[in-house]
Amino acid sequence: MGHVSKTSLPAPDHATRLREALLAAAFTADGLLDLLGAPAYAALARSETVPALRATRGEAPLDTLVRLFLLQHPVASGRAAAVLPLPECVADGWLTESDGEVRASVDVRPYGGPDGQDWFIVSDLGCAVGGAGGIGSHEEGVVLGIGGASTTLAGITVRRPVATALDIGTGSGIQALHASQHATRVTATDLNPRALGFTQLTLALSGAAPADLREGSLYEPVAGETYDLIVSNPPFVISPGARLTYRDGGMAGDGLCRTLVQQTGERLNEGGYAHFLANWQHTEDEEWQDRLRSWVPHGCDAWIVQREVQDVTQYAELWLRDSGDHRTEPAEYAARYDAWLDEFEASGTKGVGFGWITLRKSVAAAAGDPSIVIEEWPHAVEQPLGPAIEAHFARQDYLREQDDAALLTGHFTLAAEVVQEQVGLPGAEDPEHVVLRQNRGMRRATKVDAVGAGFAGVCDGSLPAGRILDAIAQLMNEDPVLLRDRTPRAIRLLVEEGFLEPVPPAGRAAG
Numbered sequence: 001m002g003h004v005s006k007t008s009l010p011a012p013d014h015a016t017r018l019r020e021a022l023l024a025a026a027f028t029a030d031g032l033l034d035l036l037g038a039p040a041y042a043a044l045a046r047s048e049t050v051p052a053l054r055a056t057r058g059e060a061p062l063d064t065l066v067r068l069f070l071l072q073h074p075v076a077s078g079r080a081a082a083v084l085p086l087p088e089c090v091a092d093g094w095l096t097e098s099d100g101e102v103r104a105s106v107d108v109r110p111y112g113g114p115d116g117q118d119w120f121i122v123s124d125l126g127c128a129v130g131g132a133g134g135i136g137s138h139e140e141g142v143v144l145g146i147g148g149a150s151t152t153l154a155g156i157t158v159r160r161p162v163a164t165a166l167d168i169g170t171g172s173g174i175q176a177l178h179a180s181q182h183a184t185r186v187t188a189t190d191l192n193p194r195a196l197g198f199t200q201l202t203l204a205l206s207g208a209a210p211a212d213l214r215e216g217s218l219y220e221p222v223a224g225e226t227y228d229l230i231v232s233n234p235p236f237v238i239s240p241g242a243r244l245t246y247r248d249g250g251m252a253g254d255g256l257c258r259t260l261v262q263q264t265g266e267r268l269n270e271g272g273y274a275h276f277l278a279n280w281q282h283t284e285d286e287e288w289q290d291r292l293r294s295w296v297p298h299g300c301d302a303w304i305v306q307r308e309v310q311d312v313t314q315y316a317e318l319w320l321r322d323s324g325d326h327r328t329e330p331a332e333y334a335a336r337y338d339a340w341l342d343e344f345e346a347s348g349t350k351g352v353g354f355g356w357i358t359l360r361k362s363v364a365a366a367a368g369d370p371s372i373v374i375e376e377w378p379h380a381v382e383q384p385l386g387p388a389i390e391a392h393f394a395r396q397d398y399l400r401e402q403d404d405a406a407l408l409t410g411h412f413t414l415a416a417e418v419v420q421e422q423v424g425l426p427g428a429e430d431p432e433h434v435v436l437r438q439n440r441g442m443r444r445a446t447k448v449d450a451v452g453a454g455f456a457g458v459c460d461g462s463l464p465a466g467r468i469l470d471a472i473a474q475l476m477n478e479d480p481v482l483l484r485d486r487t488p489r490a491i492r493l494l495v496e497e498g499f500l501e502p503v504p505p506a507g508r509a510a511g
Ligand SMILES: C[S@@+](CC[C@H](N)C(=O)[O-])C[C@H]1O[C@@H](n2cnc3c(N)ncnc32)[C@H](O)[C@@H]1O
Pocket: 145, 146, 147, 149, 150, 153, 168, 169, 170, 171, 172, 173, 174, 175, 189, 190, 191, 192, 195, 216, 217, 218, 232, 233, 234, 235, 236, 245, 246, 247, 248, 249
């Protein structure tokens, strides 16, 4: 594929010794925060190095490591030797030495795991942070460190013990690293062989088990194999021509994301989850929901959440800035910008949606009754969202099996940390409407009427829904038969959105 690799990567042979040295010097996420302070730490995440340089003027071991591995400053060999196993680091290629100074050959960035693990992400120099700050390199095969998209995907992934996990487009290996904590066997693929090298280093330096590394496009390297978990933060950018492997899929429009999603049906084991970040076109002749629905493979349930939509100009500008094109000649910038708009015009694209796609392989879906939820939810959520995603599918399973009569015999509890808000004019006696709001998971809010609010309020699992409705009917002077008739739809919605949780028969209190 002609991926350039200017420098060869370090050998992982003495990664354990290097890890011990890094930890001994408190080169960890917490250690960094302590040394730099929150503003300089945050600035570093924006690719701004000046505050961190000022905060590391001391001679302590941690100053040395931050300067070497995060700020790409040369350090006197003697100073480095006091902190690191220098001969091994130089021999293995982590550091290069000349004129009595050493420099890092890769970026090594502390990253705190979800259970307080001290991990490290290894990536190309100057590429640790993506996003609007610009990556500072136009080289095709560069391997980036982690950005917001990486941690979002890690957060939405369902984390339960599985036998096999697959990370497609592993880059510097963050998803494979997370998966290594709950999957017996992790396979990581990338089109860019350099990325596989970085993933190996990230895993080794983080003290994680090695992964099965395979070079190739999408599912090609794992033909015929199936997995319990599949994750991918793919090169989803919809752009004219593929210039940057880490972000440009090289298929027209959203074709790479579509192909990835469509081919997942054959690659998942029964009950297995797949999580993807993706971009999709909003075209003139199709609703975006219909477009996405057509991607869902047979045999899979799906939950697709659109987090953001940008018009074509915002989108082009975002990615032109990401690759630093705004710093080129104005005429060159204008030509590139024009090319993006040409491409969008030719494909009838008005905007681009960004979001999350979760698939789950299920028996019901295979039998022709998939649960497919496609929604827009641009509001803040509680990360990690993985547990809420797993719970969504469990509730869908439950609802699929209950008709209205069955719902009325069901027992429910109000989900944790749901509050009621009354909305209306100040001083008014009665609220105009009542809103239930979750403080966990998706942090949803939903309007309810007086019956809905009253019903949710008494749901502690002890009484069946129908009995609660009868009591409410009496209290509000309503016809209980009519109330039993019209309420199941509302209950269904409250369950679907996670405000109410069904209580399995075994868990019910006597009532
Ligand atoms: C946005 S990066 C994601 C890196 C990492 N998984 C993360 O979450 O931060 C996308 C990765 O996909 C790789 N890639 C690009 N095209 C690919 C393809 N057709 N098949 C597999 N991987 C591909 C790139 O080399 C890059 O490492």
